[in-house]
Amino acid sequence: MEIVGIGTQNWKSASNQSIDVNNGLILQSESDCTRLRRRDPVPFFRDYVLDLSNGVADKYARSTREVVNLLRNTLLSLNESTKAMLRSKENLETALENIRKDLQLNRETAHLRSLKPKEERLADGADDLLNAERLHLVNLKQALEAKHRGVDELLQQLAKSRAALQKLLSERGRVCDLVCGVTRPAYSRQSTRDSGAPGPGNRPSTCGVGGSGADGIDALGSYTPQCEMVIKDAEDLMRRCKLVEGDVAETLDEVKRLQKTAHKSVNDGLVKKISETVTFDQKxxxxxxxxxxxxxxxxxxxxxxxxxxxxxxxxxxxxxxxxxxxxxxxxxxxxxxxxxxxxxxxxxxxxxxxxxxxxxxxxxxxxxxxxxxxxxxxxxxxxxxxxxxxxxxxxxxxxxxxxxxx
The missing domain is CATH 1.10.287 (Helix Hairpins)
Structure with missing residues (x-):
């Protein structure tokens, strides 16, 4: 005998509809879980992000450390150039003081010779030599004063460059507190002694990590355009210092030689004049x-x-x-x-x-x-x-x- 449903059709439809809705929700939930599993980060995402951030900061700090070392070495080289210029200035001041003493000695000689009797005050070759020595010393004094002014101006420029380097070094070094200060030097000390200044080819290759500018220069990187400008200015000043130092040394050698020559010529003239005077006195x-x-x-x-x-x-x-x-x-x-x-x-x-x-x-x-x-x-x-x-x-x-x- 066939069993006939007792419940009504509406009653069955309501239950079936609930089952269908439940099945749809199950499928939707499983689909969302799969999709969200792919989209959402892993459970250790926090640690992973921390490691990434620390890596970026460490890489930037190391790159900046090389820039700081480059700036520090440039500052050291600039200090050596400043010392050389100070020595040149001292040598120039010593030479100027010697010339002033020679001028005073020239005046003393002329005064002592003016104490002679009236008939012996006639102008002679010794007076001509004294006048020539005085004019020669005045010309040398003017030349050395011009050199001294040039060295003073160069020292002022060096002081400004040193101040800019120190300021930039302090600013760049603010991110290097947590990294070791020892790193592979951008250039050796021996090359520094030979060349006198770090050149562009000696700059670190890791400068400006993450930058998009040419040669690693980036306004937001570790090697900024300001660093490039300050270092280039320092290198130009150091090259000028080398040229000026050599020129001053040559000038001082020439001045000493000319001073000795003029002094000897006047002394020889006085000796000859004394000899002639003694000869006439004997006659x-x-x-x-x-x-x-x-x-x-x-x-x-x-x-x-x-x-x-x-x-x-x-x-x-x-x-x-x-x-x-x-x-x-x-x-x-x-x-x-x-x-x-x-x-x-x-x-x-x-x-x-x-x-x-x-x-x-x-x-x-x-x-x-x-x-x-x-x-x-x-x-x-x-x-x-x-x-x-x-x-x-x-x-x-x-x-x-x-x-x-x-």
């Missing part, structure tokens, strides 16, 4: 000796002529004449008894007196002229001795202060 002494000898000879002749004149004139009083000295002595009176018999005794005595008087006058005039010449010779000798002493004092002063240790 003047010989001439003065001849003059004294001639004066003594003339005085002896004057004395002889005066005595001879007195002998010829005889006594002043007639009563003092002896009988043989009188013009009217007996033999003469007897001789004159005949007409025309005259003796030229009186005329000859008068003529002899005139001769002696003329001889005395000439001799005394010559003695006066010789004495005047003697005084002039003695004055000239005294002037020559004073001039030689002044030149010798100037020469001793120059030799004493030639080492500039005063």
């Amino acid at each position: 003047l002494e010989l001439a003065a000796a001849d003059s004294r000898r001639t004066i003594n000879k003339a005085r002896r002749w004057e004395s002889f002529a005066a005595k001879s004149l007195g002998y010829n004139l005889g006594p002043e009083k007639y009563s003092d004449l002896k009988a043989r000295e009188k013009l009217d002595r007996p033999i003469i009176r007897v001789y004159q008894r005949h007409p025309g018999n005259q003796v030229p005794e009186a005329q000859e005595i008068i003529k002899a007196r005139n001769y002696y008087e003329d001889s005395l006058l000439t001799t005394r005039r010559n003695i006066g002229l010789l004495q005047l010449s003697q005084r002039r010779l003695e004055e000239d000798m005294r002037a020559k001795k004073l001039a030689a002493s002044a030149d010798l004092a100037a020469l001793r002063n120059r030799r004493k202060k030639a080492d500039h240790r005063w």
Whole structure:
């Protein structure tokens, strides 16, 4: 016998509909689970993200550490260039001080030579050498002052570059607190000594990790355009420092050579002038000796002529004449008894007196002229001795202060 359903159709439809809805929800849930399983992260996603973030930060810190090392090495090289420029500046200042001392010594020499007697102050070759030395030293002083100003300007630029490097180094180093400060250097110390500055080829290849710019330069990376600009400026300054250092060294060597040459030429001129002065002083002494000898000879002749004149004139009083000295002595009176018999005794005595008087006058005039010449010779000798002493004092002063240790 066939079993016929007792429940109504509506009642069955409601139950079947509930079952169908449940089956659909089951399928939808299973589909969503599959889809969400593929989409949703794994359970250890938090740790995974932490590891990724730490890796990115560590990579950036290491890259920045190389940039910091590059900046630090550049700063060290810049410091060495600054030291070299400071040494060059000190050498220039020492050379300028020596030139100022030489100028002062030149003035002292001219002053000592001006203390000579008036007749010995005529311009000579030594004065020309002193003037030439003074002009030469002034020109050297102006050249060294120009070099000194150039070195000062370069030192100011180095100070600005060092300040920029230090500021950038401090800014870049803010992300390197948690990484080791030791890393493979971007360039060796030996290459730094050889080249004097890190070149673009020595920069780290990991700079600017994640950057898209050329040569790893990225405004948001570790190697920023500011780093590139600061390093390039520092390299340019270091190259200029090398050129300036060599130029200053050559200039100082040339200045020292020219100073010694000028100093030696003036000293040689003074030595020659002293030698000439001493030679003329010796000649003047010989001439003065001849003059004294001639004066003594003339005085002896004057004395002889005066005595001879007195002998010829005889006594002043007639009563003092002896009988043989009188013009009217007996033999003469007897001789004159005949007409025309005259003796030229009186005329000859008068003529002899005139001769002696003329001889005395000439001799005394010559003695006066010789004495005047003697005084002039003695004055000239005294002037020559004073001039030689002044030149010798100037020469001793120059030799004493030639080492500039005063």
